[in-house]
Every structure is written in structure tokens, then in C-alpha cells.
Amino acid sequence: MATVIITGANRGLGLEMAKQYAANGWDVISTAREPEKAKELKAIDKVTVMHLDAADDASIEKFVAQLADRPVDLFINNAGIYGPTELDRDQWLDLFNVNVVGPVKLATALKDNVTKSADGKMVVISSQVGSIAENDSGNMMYYRTSKAAVNQAWHSLAQQWQDEGLTLAMLHPGWVQTDMGGANADLTPEESVEGMRAVIDGLSHDQNGKFYDYSGREIPW
Numbered sequence: 001m002a003t004v005i006i007t008g009a010n011r012g013l014g015l016e017m018a019k020q021y022a023a024n025g026w027d028v029i030s031t032a033r034e035p036e037k038a039k040e041l042k043a044i045d046k047v048t049v050m051h052l053d054a055a056d057d058a059s060i061e062k063f064v065a066q067l068a069d070r071p072v073d074l075f076i077n078n079a080g081i082y083g084p085t086e087l088d089r090d091q092w093l094d095l096f097n098v099n100v101v102g103p104v105k106l107a108t109a110l111k112d113n114v115t116k117s118a119d120g121k122m123v124v125i126s127s128q129v130g131s132i133a134e135n136d137s138g139n140m141m142y143y144r145t146s147k148a149a150v151n152q153a154w155h156s157l158a159q160q161w162q163d164e165g166l167t168l169a170m171l172h173p174g175w176v177q178t179d180m181g182g183a184n185a186d187l188t189p190e191e192s193v194e195g196m197r198a199v200i201d202g203l204s205h206d207q208n209g210k211f212y213d214y215s216g217r218e219i220p221w
């Protein structure tokens with residue numbers, strides 16, 4: 001049975017990913033900052049819920065140590081935060097901690113587990129607003145910088161690990177009805193995750209380091 005790790009799975013897109021991967025026969029290792037409160041996640045059959053705070057190195061180390069040498073076929077770094085809305089140094093750095101440094105620390109710490117899979121993949125849930133080419137409004141500047149940075153980092157890891165049998169990609173989920181996306185967003189979590197699962201399933205090594213949306217459209221940098 002294939003194994004997937006999904007971070008930030010107690011609500012929003014991560015919760016829907018856990019539901020869909022479990023329903024499709026995957027072994028799901030999901031994470032939450034407060035597993036004891038993740039009732040909907042814990043109610044899904046065949047889903048393990050573990051503690052992880054992406055902004056805390058000790059938490060990342062403990063999480064990865066618990067996996068020992070277990071092979072992991074797919075790592076989805078879904079956890080992410082939005083904001084800030086004003087130029088505040090601490091808040092901007094908090095955003096980078098969760099959206100950039102955490103994902104790169106996790107990818108690095110999980111590399112040995114994912115290389116144990118015959119077809120190991122690592123996907124970061126980024127955002128179209130991280131594209132500089134498609135930025136024609138300048139709004140959401142702080143959030144944009146974090147997604148542009150994680151794209152550059154993920155692309156760099158993809159190049160560094162080019163010969164290690166891994167495939168890395170960045171995915172934009174669309175504008176989705178979650179706490180982050182709000183009720184007026186275009187897509188339901190079900191639609192977005194169905195699309196992203198199809199894109200992930202179809203990823204081959206020649207797509208290593210590329211940036212796609214949930215429909216498979218390649219997004220320019």
C-alpha cells in the first residue's frame with residue numbers, strides 16, 4: 001500500500017486530501033498542530049494523525065524520527081498561512097517560517113524516506129500568486145513573497161536531487177472554499193483536491209521542479 005504524508009490536515013485542503021487519499025486505498029500519515037482537537041481527521045479510517053508544527057524545528061525532528069526508515073511515496077507540504085496585511089517585520093518573518101523554512105526543513109529531513117519509494121514525489125502546495133509573471137495587481141504582497149520563495153526553494157531542491165530518483169513539484173490548488181480562501185471562492189475542496197490528485201498521479205520525472213495548477217496548467221514563474 002502506498003504511503004502519503006499530508007501536513008496541516010485538520011481542516012481545509014489538507015483534511016480533504018486525507019479523506020480522498022484514504023478513500024483511494026493509501027496509507028495516510030496526516031499532521032496537525034493539535035491532534036487531540038482534530039476530530040474530523042481522526043474519524044477517517046486508515047488515517048494516522050501525528051503532531052507537527054512547521055515553525056518548530058524540535059517538532060519537525062520528532063515527527064521525522066517517529067517515521068524511522070519507513071518508505072514514503074508522496075510527501076505533500078500543504079500547511080500554510082496567509083498574511084500579514086501590513087508591513088510588520090515579525091509577522092512577515094512568521095509567514096516565511098511556516099510557508100518557506102518549514103517546508104524546506106521537512107523536505108530535507110524526509111528525503112531518505114521518500115527516496116526509499118520506487119516513485120517518490122514531494123509536492124508543496126504553493127499559490128498562483130507566487131508567480132511574478134502573473135502578478136498584475138501587487139496586492140497580497142507579503143503572502144506572494146512567501147510563495148515565490150518556496151517555489152524557488154522547491155525548484156532548487158529538485159535540481160540538487162535531480163539524480164536521486166525523486167520528483168518534486170509545486171501546485172496551486174485554485175481559489176478554494178476554506179478558512180483561508182473564504183466562502184466566495186471558485187472551487188470546493190473536493191474539486192480542488194480531485195484535480196491536484198490527478199496532477200500528482202500523472203507527474204513524471206521530466207516534470208521535476210515545475211509549477212502547475214490543479215487542472216495541470218503549467219504556471220510561469
Ligand SMILES: NC(=O)c1ccc[n+]([C@@H]2O[C@H](COP(=O)([O-])OP(=O)(O)OC[C@H]3O[C@@H](n4cnc5c(N)ncnc54)[C@H](OP(=O)(O)O)[C@@H]3O)[C@@H](O)[C@H]2O)c1
Pocket residue numbers: 007008009010011012013014032033034052053054055078079080081082098125126127128172173174175176177178179180181182185
Ligand atoms: N484556499 C485557497 O484558496 C488557497 C489558494 C492558494 C493556495 N492555498 C494554499 O493551500 C494550503 C492549504 O490552505 P487552506 O486553504 O486549506 O488553508 P486553511 O484552511 O487555513 O488551513 C491551513 C492548515 O495549515 C495548518 N497550519 C498553519 N500553521 C501551521 C504550522 N505552523 N504548522 C503546521 N500546520 C500549520 C493549519 O493548522 P491549524 O488549524 O492548527 O491552524 C491548517 O491545518 C496553504 O499552503 C495555502 O497557502 C490555498
